[in-house]
Amino acid sequence: MTRRKLAILVTQVFVLILVFGGWQLFTSLKIVDPFFFGQPSGIVRTAWQWVQHGTNQGSIWLQIYTTMEEAVFGFLIGVAAGIVVGVLLGQFRFLSEVLSPYIKAVNALPRIVLGALFVIVLGLGISSKIVLAAFLVFFVVFFNAYQGVREVDGNLVNNARVLGASRMQVIRNVVLPSAMTWIIASLHVAFGFAVIGAVVGEVLGAQHGLGVLITDSQNNFNTDGIFAGMIIIGLIALIAEWLISLLERRLLAWRPQMSSEASAV
Amino acid sequence: MRSNTGRDPQLHPSGRIELAGVTKRFQTPGGAPFTALRDVDLTVEPGEFCAVVGPSGCGKSTTLTLVAGLDRASEGTVAVGGQPVAGITRGTSFMFQTDALLPWKTVLGNVAMGPLFHGVPKKAALTDARDWLRMVGLAGFEDRHPHQLSGGMRKRVALAAALINEPSILLMDEPFGALDVQTKAIMSDELLSLWDQSKPSVIFVTHDLEEAIALADKVVVMTAGPGTVKAVFDIDLPRPRGSVQEIRFGQRFTELHHEIWESLRDEVTRAYARTSAPASPVATVEGVRS
Numbered sequence: 001m002t003r004r005k006l007a008i009l010v011t012q013v014f015v016l017i018l019v020f021g022g023w024q025l026f027t028s029l030k031i032v033d034p035f036f037f038g039q040p041s042g043i044v045r046t047a048w049q050w051v052q053h054g055t056n057q058g059s060i061w062l063q064i065y066t067t068m069e070e071a072v073f074g075f076l077i078g079v080a081a082g083i084v085v086g087v088l089l090g091q092f093r094f095l096s097e098v099l100s101p102y103i104k105a106v107n108a109l110p111r112i113v114l115g116a117l118f119v120i121v122l123g124l125g126i127s128s129k130i131v132l133a134a135f136l137v138f139f140v141v142f143f144n145a146y147q148g149v150r151e152v153d154g155n156l157v158n159n160a161r162v163l164g165a166s167r168m169q170v171i172r173n174v175v176l177p178s179a180m181t182w183i184i185a186s187l188h189v190a191f192g193f194a195v196i197g198a199v200v201g202e203v204l205g206a207q208h209g210l211g212v213l214i215t216d217s218q219n220n221f222n223t224d225g226i227f228a229g230m231i232i233i234g235l236i237a238l239i240a241e242w243l244i245s246l247l248e249r250r251l252l253a254w255r256p257q258m259s260s261e262a263s264a265v
Numbered sequence: 266m267r268s269n270t271g272r273d274p275q276l277h278p279s280g281r282i283e284l285a286g287v288t289k290r291f292q293t294p295g296g297a298p299f300t301a302l303r304d305v306d307l308t309v310e311p312g313e314f315c316a317v318v319g320p321s322g323c324g325k326s327t328t329l330t331l332v333a334g335l336d337r338a339s340e341g342t343v344a345v346g347g348q349p350v351a352g353i354t355r356g357t358s359f360m361f362q363t364d365a366l367l368p369w370k371t372v373l374g375n376v377a378m379g380p381l382f383h384g385v386p387k388k389a390a391l392t393d394a395r396d397w398l399r400m401v402g403l404a405g406f407e408d409r410h411p412h413q414l415s416g417g418m419r420k421r422v423a424l425a426a427a428l429i430n431e432p433s434i435l436l437m438d439e440p441f442g443a444l445d446v447q448t449k450a451i452m453s454d455e456l457l458s459l460w461d462q463s464k465p466s467v468i469f470v471t472h473d474l475e476e477a478i479a480l481a482d483k484v485v486v487m488t489a490g491p492g493t494v495k496a497v498f499d500i501d502l503p504r505p506r507g508s509v510q511e512i513r514f515g516q517r518f519t520e521l522h523h524e525i526w527e528s529l530r531d532e533v534t535r536a537y538a539r540t541s542a543p544a545s546p547v548a549t550v551e552g553v554r555s
Contacts, residue, residue, distance in 0.1 A: 158335050159365035161353050163430060164382040173378065177369045254369040256412045 042224035070198035074133020086145025133197030144186035148179025279346035280311035280433040280466035286341035300491040312464040316477035319487030320536030358427035360440040373407035379430040397425040417448040489536035
């Protein structure tokens with residue numbers, strides 16, 4: 001590790017201690033009311049209690065598993081649909097021009113509200129959350145895939161066509177790999193949206209999940225519980241981010257140098 | 266008139282390229298039509314190496330896209346092997362000015378693309394690609410990615426990728442334009458020796474007149490846009506030509522150069538005057554030669 005990297009790491013730890021230490025200190029001294037703003041020690045205590053004795057909705061692991069299941073399925077469905085539709089509309093100009101106003105209109109809607117509809121239609125189970133998560137993910141991935149397809153170097157496409165490639169072969173060998181840079185860049189943001197979709201769906205009505213845990217804490221005026229739920233979600237998102245970076249490195253290994261440093265910030 | 270020695274008489278007739286009265290107009294973003302080519306007549310016989318020179322923006326590259334079938338003529342006919350071009354012309358390979366290698370594929374993967382697109386089994390295609398890489402002097406570089414190669418090496422890969430399909434027509438759009446002078450000379454020599462083995466018909470677009478004379482059987486001079494054929498010169502230098510670097514010191518080469526340059530100079534000057542404010546002709550001449 002270079003001196004510079006070490007200095008960054010030390011400073012990062014220092015910032016963490018400063019924020020949580022300050023939080024703990026000010027709430028202990030009652031300068032800030034821990035009833036409203038929680039307290040790090042209380043958050044840890046709440047989380048520990050969930051792990052040891054479970055929550056009002058059952059084991060904490062069940063809540064985490066439920067939210068993860070919803071987020072991951074929603075993410076996968078949304079990504080697949082986004083890529084397929086993005087490539088189709090990027091390839092077929094007529095289709096994209098016909099659909100363009102509708103897509104813009106749907107994109108302008110506050111889509112999160114649709115969660116309420118999905119809960120009514122699909123019930124309190126996980127399917128309504130998966131659909132909401134997939135819906136949010138779809139638009140992020142779709143716009144990137146579409147843009148990526150439109151940015152493909154015309155020379156590369158022409159070269160493949162002259163070499164004898166069919167339309168499908170051009171898409172598979174040229175268009176998709178070229179758009180992959182754009183698509184992968186969108187995945188970082190997309191997983192965040194998947195988690196938002198899952199948690200908001202749970203808040204709107206569910207039996208299990210971290211969102212339920214948070215509303216339950218809210219109903220009991222348990223601020224520590226809200227923060228604990230939030231931090232668990234944050235940790236999950238960090239792990240997912242790390243996994244997506246691994247995928248990115250693998251899929252884009254051909255690139256001269258990685259630009260993921262920028263997206264990691 | 267064909268003025269070359271040592272020609273293979275059994276050339277495939279599918280290599281014959283015929284443009285008759287070809288005009289190509291584009292719609293500019295502003296809506297006004299722009300005429301890139303006007304009334305172009307050009308015939309390239311099977312196995313003939315034809316160089317096209319002319320000022321920038323005279324529609325040289327457009328001619329190639331019409332022959333390849335990537336674009337359609339607005340008027341006139343483009344025929345290859347006696348058949349009017351419709352869709353992508355089969356048996357054609359194209360070498361672009363900029364790299365058209367896929368950056369995410371290895372060198373081997375790039376060269377194997379042509380046969381794979383034509384349904385050759387993967388194993389056979391890869392074996393074939395290895396052979397071609399050996400032929401262009403890149404054995405041992407199969408697993409590299411294009412960005413790990415020098416400009417000259419990338420051109421060799423592109424050449425192998427273009428020739429692996431055994432085209433009857435090879436279209437080249439200033440393929441060596443971005444290379445330094447020495448690399449360009451080496452690549453030209455290799456191109457000639459590879460061309461000599463399978464004898465595809467070639468249309469080689471360039472603005473380097475020396476390169477055109479050194480390589481070609483005939484040199485076509487095009488007018489400043491809208492481009493049309495101004496004159497056609499037969500290059501009666503004997504083949505094999507040997508080193509492209511040395512041939513240009515020969516007396517006949519100098520004569521041809523002088524003769525064609527007389528024709529080309531006016532077009533270059535006109536094109537230059539259009540794109541810049543009052544220009545000195547001396548600067549134009551120097552600019553094009555260098």
